[in-house]
Amino acid sequence: MERIKLKGGSLAGTYHCIDKGFSFIRKQVSLTENREFGFYRWFSQLKKLQRLGRMFPELFPKVIGIGLEGGMSYFDLEFIENSVTVHEFLTKNPSPKDVERLFSELVRTMDILHSVKMPSFVGGFELYIDQEVSHALSFCMDEPAFRQFAEHKKIVFNGKEIPSLLHRIEEFQKLAAKHYVKPEECLTHGNITLENLLYVPSKNRIVFIDLYEENYIDTVWNDYSQIAQSSNSLYELYNKKTPIVKRNSVTAEVEYSPGLAAFNKLFQKFLQDKLTPDERVLTSLYEVSQFTRMLPFKKTIAKDKMILFYALASELFDQITKHD
Ligand SMILES: Nc1ncnc2c1ncn2[C@@H]1O[C@H](COP(=O)(O)OP(=O)(O)O)[C@@H](O)[C@H]1O
Ligand SMILES: [Mg+2]
Structure with a gap:
């Protein structure tokens, strides 16, 4: 074989x-x-x-x-023949029409999964934040370089000064409680970044791969935030870079991708039209949590990325608090 x-x-x-x-x-x-x-x-x-x-x-x-x-x-x-990941497809600069075609199919397929709903409980989100933000950060504190960085009150990400997230966990929990007002779960992918979606361009077909069952609560906002992790926060592009860390500052520049940008524009518009203001804040809080929950994995497999993604999470959270 x-x-x-x-x-x-x-x-x-x-x-x-x-x-x-x-x-x-x-x-x-x-x-x-x-x-x-x-x-x-x-x-x-x-x-x-x-x-x-x-x-x-x-x-x-x-x-x-x-x-x-x-x-x-x-x-x-x-084996899904003639497939590429959605991320690969978008970074190869498809035409705007091809991006729209893919995007509509992604929305259609996500809606099928998400249409199977079940009741949930507000405590579920509190547990999720406790584990995937608070506990995930604590888990990383025995990594000396990470600890030194995160303990600064202010950090600098790509030249921009922002408060360090470690000191804002209570604020995070309060925002989460304020906006998580309509608990509802549904079937989800659970790990739906653009790298975990296959696309067959010749058939305009989307196939879901690399799913996980670790959401505590399965919400549509969690799935949406994982799409945003790729298209809005550019996870896969950053993940390929070697960040430069100096004291409280971290730098990693990623190249502009017109295909990803076109996709993200459609996606942000979709969120704006589809979600209530509370749900939009939740989706953004979830997006922050995607970067904190990955830190324990990075600690095991790619220590050099911990500080970069921590800074990215801090920056995303800061944006939310400015708009809330
Ligand atoms: N069923 C499949 N058909 C074709 N290619 C696949 C299939 N599953 C995975 N792949 C390829 O393998 C890569 C890694 O698969 P994935 O399940 O995301 O594994 P990992 O856990 O390593 O991220 C995908 O990006 C895709 O290129
Ligand atoms: Mg994968």
């Missing part, structure tokens, strides 16, 4: 496999190392793919196998 590594390190990996001319995707993970961020997340993805794939077969790649191999567990997925 031929295997091409697409992503991942030694503890987890995604492979394109070709067995006697048959293509499939294999996602594997260590059964022993780093089980919380590795095996349990991998497992949640498998279960979500099986269940949601059964309900909406056109939206997900089919699971076609599960197994064990060399101390790792794996599952295999149907």
Whole structure:
């Protein structure tokens, strides 16, 4: 069997496999190392793919196998032919018309998933913020460089001075409580960045990949904020850079992408039209939380990115407080 590594390190990996001319995707993970961020997340993805794939077969790649191999567990997925990630598609500068076509299809497919709703409870959001903002930051405080940076009252991100988020957690909780007034959950993707969406341009087809079950509460605002994490906060572009850190300042410049910018314009307009003012603040608070919740993962796999994404979170939160 031929295997091409697409992503991942030694503890987890995604492979394109070709067995006697048959293509499939294999996602594997260590059964022993780093089980919380590795095996349990991998497992949640498998279960979500099986269940949601059964309900909406056109939206997900089919699971076609599960197994064990060399101390790792794996599952295999149907290979989506002629696909690129939405992020790849947009950064290759498609025409505005092609961006609109993709965007409409993304909204249509998200709406299908999100239309299955269930009641929820205000305490769920408080728990989420407590774990994914407050606890995620505490978890990183034993990293000396991170701690030194975050403890400054003011930090500088790409030349702009802003308050450091660490000192604003109470403010975050208060804003969250003020705006989380209509608890409602629905089926979600759970990890819907533009890199975790496949697009088949020839068929104008969107396929959801790399799902996770770690939202505490499954809300439409969480899914929207993960799209914004890519298109508004440019996560994937920043993630490729090596930031320069000096005392309380961090710098990383990313190139302008017309395709991403066109997509984001459509997306921001969509949020403006679709959401209430409370829901828009929630979506922005969720967007901040995407960058705090990733810090424990970055601590394990990419320490040099911790300060950069912390500063980005601080800047996003500062913007919200200025407009609230
Ligand atoms: N079913 C699939 N068909 C075709 N390509 C896929 C499929 N699943 C994943 N890929 C490719 O592998 C990459 C990584 O997959 P993903 O599930 O996002 O793994 P990771 O957890 O490593 O981010 C995707 O960006 C895409 O290029
Ligand atoms: Mg992925």
